[in-house]
Amino acid sequence: MRLKFTVNGRQAEADDVWEGESLLYVLRERLGLPGSKNACEQGECGSCTVRLDGVAACACLVAAGQVQDREVDTVEGLAGEDELDAVQRAFVDAGAVQCGFCTPGLLVAADDLLERCPSPSDSEIRESLAGNLCRCTGYEKIMDAVRLAADRRAEEARS
Amino acid sequence: MKPFDYQRATDTDTAVATVSRNPNARYLGGGTNLVDHMKLGVSSPELLVDVSRLSSDTVETLPDGGVRVGAAVRNSDLAAEPIIRQRYPVLAHALLAGASGQLRNLATTGGNLLQRTRCVYFQDVTTPCNKREPGTGCSALDGYTRYHAVLGSSEHCVATHPSDMAVALTALDAVVHTQGPSGPRSIPVADLHRLPGDEPDRDTVLEHGELITAVDLPALPMAARSNYRKVRDRASYAFALVSVAAAVDIAGDTIRDVRIAFGGLAHKPWRATLAENALRGAPATEATFRTAADAELAEARPLSDNEFKIPMARNTLTSVLRDLTQQEGS
Numbered sequence: 001m002r003l004k005f006t007v008n009g010r011q012a013e014a015d016d017v018w019e020g021e022s023l024l025y026v027l028r029e030r031l032g033l034p035g036s037k038n039a040c041e042q043g044e045c046g047s048c049t050v051r052l053d054g055v056a057a058c059a060c061l062v063a064a065g066q067v068q069d070r071e072v073d074t075v076e077g078l079a080g081e082d083e084l085d086a087v088q089r090a091f092v093d094a095g096a097v098q099c100g101f102c103t104p105g106l107l108v109a110a111d112d113l114l115e116r117c118p119s120p121s122d123s124e125i126r127e128s129l130a131g132n133l134c135r136c137t138g139y140e141k142i143m144d145a146v147r148l149a150a151d152r153r154a155e156e157a158r159s
Numbered sequence: 160m161k162p163f164d165y166q167r168a169t170d171t172d173t174a175v176a177t178v179s180r181n182p183n184a185r186y187l188g189g190g191t192n193l194v195d196h197m198k199l200g201v202s203s204p205e206l207l208v209d210v211s212r213l214s215s216d217t218v219e220t221l222p223d224g225g226v227r228v229g230a231a232v233r234n235s236d237l238a239a240e241p242i243i244r245q246r247y248p249v250l251a252h253a254l255l256a257g258a259s260g261q262l263r264n265l266a267t268t269g270g271n272l273l274q275r276t277r278c279v280y281f282q283d284v285t286t287p288c289n290k291r292e293p294g295t296g297c298s299a300l301d302g303y304t305r306y307h308a309v310l311g312s313s314e315h316c317v318a319t320h321p322s323d324m325a326v327a328l329t330a331l332d333a334v335v336h337t338q339g340p341s342g343p344r345s346i347p348v349a350d351l352h353r354l355p356g357d358e359p360d361r362d363t364v365l366e367h368g369e370l371i372t373a374v375d376l377p378a379l380p381m382a383a384r385s386n387y388r389k390v391r392d393r394a395s396y397a398f399a400l401v402s403v404a405a406a407v408d409i410a411g412d413t414i415r416d417v418r419i420a421f422g423g424l425a426h427k428p429w430r431a432t433l434a435e436n437a438l439r440g441a442p443a444t445e446a447t448f449r450t451a452a453d454a455e456l457a458e459a460r461p462l463s464d465n466e467f468k469i470p471m472a473r474n475t476l477t478s479v480l481r482d483l484t485q486q487e488g489s
Contacts, residue, residue: 018162019164019165020163020164020165041198042194043191043194043195043261043262046259046261055235055264056261056264057261057265058262060194061189061190061191061194061195062190063187063190063209065165066167066190066209068167109261112260126394126395127395128260130259130260130396131258131259131261131262131396132259
């Protein structure tokens with residue numbers, strides 16, 4: 001099939017796509033967007049988290065055929081031209097990145113959380129990030145990073 | 160994963176006809192369970208007919224005061240629906256107790272009902288399993304059974320049903336509407352799933368090609384006072400060891416009416432009619448709750464690793480009923 005959809009606000013097209021291949025494969029192997037990571041391939045680990053029509057989803061579970069004419073936002077869409085997004089900066093500053101493999105999925109999930117809930121409680125952060133597994137088990141620093149990002153966004157909103 | 164064909168359904172009749180005539184065709188909803196199974200080799204369909212954008216994705220009020228939920232409504236959307244949160248809090252709580260945010264955003268109402276057991280032996284194609292390959296034997300019987308059934312199992316299968324949503328729907332007397340090769344029909348959710356008996360490969364009473372199109376919630380004023388409690392090995396993103404869905408109608412200190420279903424105990428959501436009968440007309444006391452739980456659990460038969468489920472089910476039901484009956488009147 002000829003696949004057409006919107007990625008990070010731009011129209012994307014790919015030819016000779018098998019409808020049954022995953023959105024994750026399309027992003028990584030056909031569109032040169034390897035930020036979304038390929039780990040469990042079963043929707044278990046969250047490292048391929050993207051936003052599909054605005055809501056967080058595991059790209060490994062979505063078939064290419066299901067994406068036709070829809071909107072996808074990946075971790076590559078977070079940063080501006082020259083600077084990182086507030087969530088990305090907070091992960092760096094809080095030391096929330098160890099091996100880094102879970103980081104892109106967590107960034108998308110955290111960004112999604114803060115958009116829905118700008119000042120989340122610790123239990124809301126834990127519940128919202130429950131679908132993103134960090135095999136380095138660096139969860140405390142990840143919690144710090146989300147709190148920091150929430151504070152900075154609130155400051156930015158005030159100034 | 161084996162290659163397969165994919166079609167996006169354009170209308171219900173064509174979808175039903177297409178899947179019905181091909182024994183190796185399956186419907187695709189949110190893909191959160193079927194796609195896993197295709198990757199694990201548990202299931203290898205030749206054709207997927209995508210119905211995720213076909214069935215109604217709306218929640219509407221019915222003339223009799225009930226609510227109709229389209230089969231394509233996403234779990235996260237249903238949990239957030241104001242009418243569900245107000246009139247059927249047990250259902251909203253059950254939905255939010257399941258899976259992760261990413262999965263609830265994909266999973267559909269119809270697909271959630273038809274998800275399959277998370278028995279580790281069913282999902283591991285290197286082990287015998289009567290549900291996956293009838294006649295090969297049940298690996299769980301002499302295996303790891305912490306998550307397995309204590310009610311209604313058979314010598315062929317001791318798996319449990321994994322859905323939280325289905326437990327709430329069972330307590331609420333919800334009704335499933337389907338469209339199949341023999342036409343439309345309506346099935347109470349309590350009768351949708353089967354006990355394993357000697358056909359553990361059949362999870363439900365649906366025939367091949369039969370498509371869930373909607374789920375109706377009856378008008379049930381007492382459901383405004385309802386709750387779902389799930390006990391699991393970690394605070395989030397885990398399947399139930401035991402869960403309880405309950406709704407109570409109380410007058411003074413007397414239980415006028417009650418609805419109870421258990422999850423995590425059986426091959427299907429377990430409607431606790433014996434406990435309900437023991438509670439109707441009885442005083443709302445701790446002793447009554449325990450007697451009712453014991454009545455339901457008298458026939459429970461634990462396996463080597465899950466004897467704890469019986470006191471856990473009794474304690475969970477007792478605490479849910481205590482909280483519901485002490486709640487301010489609604």
